Amino acid sequence: MDFVTRGFQGRPRGRDDRLPPGQYLTGDFPVLSAGPTSNVDHDEWELWVATEDGTRHTWSWAELMALPAETVTVDIHCVTSWSKLDTEWRGVSLDTLLADVGTAADFAMVHSYGGYTTNLPLEDLLDGQAWVAYGYEGDDLRPEHGGPARLLVPHLYFWKSAKWVRGIELMLEDSPGFWEQLGYHDYGDPWREQRYQGD
Amino acid sequence: MTIPDGPGPTAAYDGNLMAGPLSELFALDVSVAVVRCRGCGANAEVATLRVYGPDPGLVGRCPGCDDVLVRVVRTPDAVWLDLGGVSSLRVPAPKR
Numbered sequence A: 001m002d003f004v005t006r007g008f009q010g011r012p013r014g015r016d017d018r019l020p021p022g023q024y025l026t027g028d029f030p031v032l033s034a035g036p037t038s039n040v041d042h043d044e045w046e047l048w049v050a051t052e053d054g055t056r057h058t059w060s061w062a063e064l065m066a067l068p069a070e071t072v073t074v075d076i077h078c079v080t081s082w083s084k085l086d087t088e089w090r091g092v093s094l095d096t097l098l099a100d101v102g103t104a105a106d107f108a109m110v111h112s113y114g115g116y117t118t119n120l121p122l123e124d125l126l127d128g129q130a131w132v133a134y135g136y137e138g139d140d141l142r143p144e145h146g147g148p149a150r151l152l153v154p155h156l157y158f159w160k161s162a163k164w165v166r167g168i169e170l171m172l173e174d175s176p177g178f179w180e181q182l183g184y185h186d187y188g189d190p191w192r193e194q195r196y197q198g199d
Numbered sequence B: 001m002t003i004p005d006g007p008g009p010t011a012a013y014d015g016n017l018m019a020g021p022l023s024e025l026f027a028l029d030v031s032v033a034v035v036r037c038r039g040c041g042a043n044a045e046v047a048t049l050r051v052y053g054p055d056p057g058l059v060g061r062c063p064g065c066d067d068v069l070v071r072v073v074r075t076p077d078a079v080w081l082d083l084g085g086v087s088s089l090r091v092p093a094p095k096r
């Protein structure tokens, strides 16, 4: 599969056609944070997935590095209205991480070092739509952009792509995350401009 | 608006940035209010909180332990306020 074209598969390639409603293009990579930049050493870093029955799967940094990685080029859209086209990321697909995880869950709560959370439907993490990304534009992902590793779910507003990801809690029922508790949309589709609750 | 690059525990703003959106909710000046942190028990004037934002929302953290004390989001038609990290809020009021 050619992941390089995934970000605009099925959409016309004109720049304007790749810009969701209400967004503007930026060449920068703005840093938005709800707290201090987390600096987690690789030897302390761990990723966990917890299922609804309490089963826990964990990966050390070395174990994450040993998994097959993908390089993807995608467009990203921040709810604060900037969009950035053709960003290149390297990471492990959630399909790979969740391949051996048995669950009946329909929802996921993503947890970050530093306490941030965000919720999304589990199906939006699967089928080549989401990665645990540790590389950006050929380099290690820098801490202010979520390194050593962040979630990357480019088809939703970028607050769903949690920086400093540390765990994924699989849930039978949906539950709001950090910004979703405070007026932001539970799903956050930029093409339907789902910024706030009720959008 | 962006926060300057670079690691470290330094917030880009202090609690005075919260005075604007909070003035839509409170009749009194909240920047001089004293909040008590539910996590570490410290008392702090709102103006001394470590504030991150302003987008997607303002996050005021305890100067003692960095826990989230106050969150404020201004959507197009509402102000959302979370004081879940605070066990009390003392606002100076006119004598009566």
Ligand SMILES: [Zn+2]
Pocket (backbone or CB within 6 Å): B037, B038, B039, B040, B041, B042, B062, B063, B064, B065, B066, B067
């Ligand atoms: Zn505290």
